[in-house]
Structures are given as C-alpha cells and as structure tokens.
Amino acid sequence: MGVQSTVVFADLFGSTAVFESLGNAKATAAVTEITTWLAEEFQAGGGRVVKFLGDGVLVTFKDKTHALASVVEVQRDYAKKLAHTPPATYMPLRIGVAFGEIELVDDDCYGDAVNISARLSELTGPHQIWVSSQVLDDVKLPSGARARFLGPIHVKGRTEACTVYQVEWQEDVDSDLFTIHSPELDADKEASSFSQTVRIELSWLTEHKTFKTSELPIHIGRIRQADFVVSDLHVSRRHARLDWRNGNVVLTDVSTYGSWVRFAGGGSDLLLRREECVLHGKGEVALGTTFNDLSAPVVSFWIHSPS
The missing domain is CATH 2.60.200.20 (Tumour Suppressor Smad4)
Incomplete structure (x- = not known):
C-alpha cells in the first residue's frame, strides 16, 4: 500500500575527483564520515534514512515542513563544516526533494517521488537544493530561505515534466563559509570547477x-x-x-x-x-x-x- 511522503536525495559533488586523488581507502573513509553525519542530521530532523547510495543518502519524511527545515539546516551546517575542510576532501552537497506516493518494500522505497528526488539531485549544482512544486504546497519556508522558480524539467521515465523550484538558503550564512582558505585556493574549488565545465x-x-x-x-x-x-x-x-x-x-x-x-x-x-x-x-x-x-x-x- 502506498504512502504519501517527502523524499530527499542528498549526494556529494566531486567525490569522483576525491577517489582519484586519495585512492579508494582514504576516499571511502572521507565519504563514509560525511554520509554518516548526513544520516544522523536527517534523522534528528524527523527523517527516516532508507539507504546509503555510495556518496549519497535517501531519506523520507512524513511531514513536508520538517523535510524542508531539515534540508535547509543540513546545508547551512554542512557549509560550516566545509569551511574547515581541506581541498583534497572538499565535496559540496546537493539535494533533490520531491513529494508523492511511495511504496515501502523490505526496508526500501519506490515510486515517482523517489525517481524525481534522485534526478533533481543529479541536476543541481554544488550547495543547491531543488524541490518539486508539490513540496512547497501549503508549506512555509524556513526562516531566511526563499524559493525561486526554475520551470518545468523533464525527468527520465515520466511523460509529464516536473515543475521545479530552487530553495535558496544562504541568506543566513556568512559567504566566507564557501571559501577555502589555503595557499593555493582562496575560492570555492568545486563550485568554480562546476562553472568551468x-x-x-x-x-x-x-x-x-x-x-x-x-x-x-x-x-x-x-x-x-x-x-x-x-x-x-x-x-x-x-x-x-x-x-x-x-x-x-x-x-x-x-x-x-x-x-x-x-x-x-x-x-x-x-x-x-x-x-x-x-x-x-x-x-x-x-x-x-x-x-x-x-x-x-x-x-x-x-x-x-x-x-
């Protein structure tokens, strides 16, 4: 039987480069430390961690307000962590959120909202949160956050496009948190790399x-x-x-x-x-x-x- 849920897919941008530079053992340890922290933060915000997916986590929320509050808080807290992260393991977070009916099968979940949240996470840039329009219906955004219309986006496997918004959460965060201070890098390395490509x-x-x-x-x-x-x-x-x-x-x-x-x-x-x-x-x-x-x-x- 299907249940209405808000689905969050969060993954780390730039993990491939980290594996190439550090090797499997050190990169796996760095990624696991972050994804474990993400799981704990989402659980504290009222979410249920469904599974870990390499460099990401899949989480469901019963309440849309709790889901939005959680993803905004996670991005803000993670930005503070990134400010003290060495360039070698610097991996910004990107998050996709969707709402809809899902099927729970053997501690896993399936459905349109799962597919949409994963696809939105793939399409976002570093530090971003993209949400389907249903997530924002009758919901008040967290303090300091605002939604910006992105338009319809085609999601593989769906005949209808999905209307998407970007949740801008950075207003309450010092812009210095997005800067890596090191002799070689004095800017956001991964965001810069993303823009160049x-x-x-x-x-x-x-x-x-x-x-x-x-x-x-x-x-x-x-x-x-x-x-x-x-x-x-x-x-x-x-x-x-x-x-x-x-x-x-x-x-x-x-x-x-x-x-x-x-x-x-x-x-x-x-x-x-x-x-x-x-x-x-x-x-x-x-x-x-x-x-x-x-x-x-x-x-x-x-x-x-x-x-």
Missing part, C-alpha cells in the same frame, strides 16, 4: 555558438553588436540576456514583445515579459512572438552540465 550552446538557422560561463553575461538581439545575433524583425535590438547566477544559467527578457520558453520533454510554454527564468537541459526560446506563429524566430539552447 558548464557550456551554453545556442542555435538559430545557420547561426551556432557555444559559450562558457566565464563569458556571461551575453546578449541575444537583432543588432550586430549582440553576442548572439538573430536578425529577424520580431526580435528587439537587445532582446534577452543570459547570466550565470548562483550556479544557474538565467535568461532575462529585456524586449518589447516578450520571449517564450519551451523545455524539451513537455510542459507548458513559459512567457517572459521583462522577467527571468533558469535554463536547464535542452529547449527553445521564441523571440517576440509565440511558438504558434510559424514565422517566429526560435533559438534552440542546450545547457551542458557535468553529471
């Missing part, structure tokens, strides 16, 4: 360009001075801007008539009029008119992120 690929007709996050912000527009030129009368001179913010590629519409965003895998088209959204995976942006207009200039995008 993210690429943004844009295509329109014969125009094709790939950008690194270090090249952002870039502008999409009709004028020749734009970083990505779409020479169509529907398009404003400076139509949209791409920024790298909090580990995400953010599209901001700055046009006269708006932009429409469509993500691969389904979901409703998202209209932006002087608004912004996070781009993820693959999709398309119609500039100045809807996708239903056959004359619409449509830019394809592909966000290449490390797994």
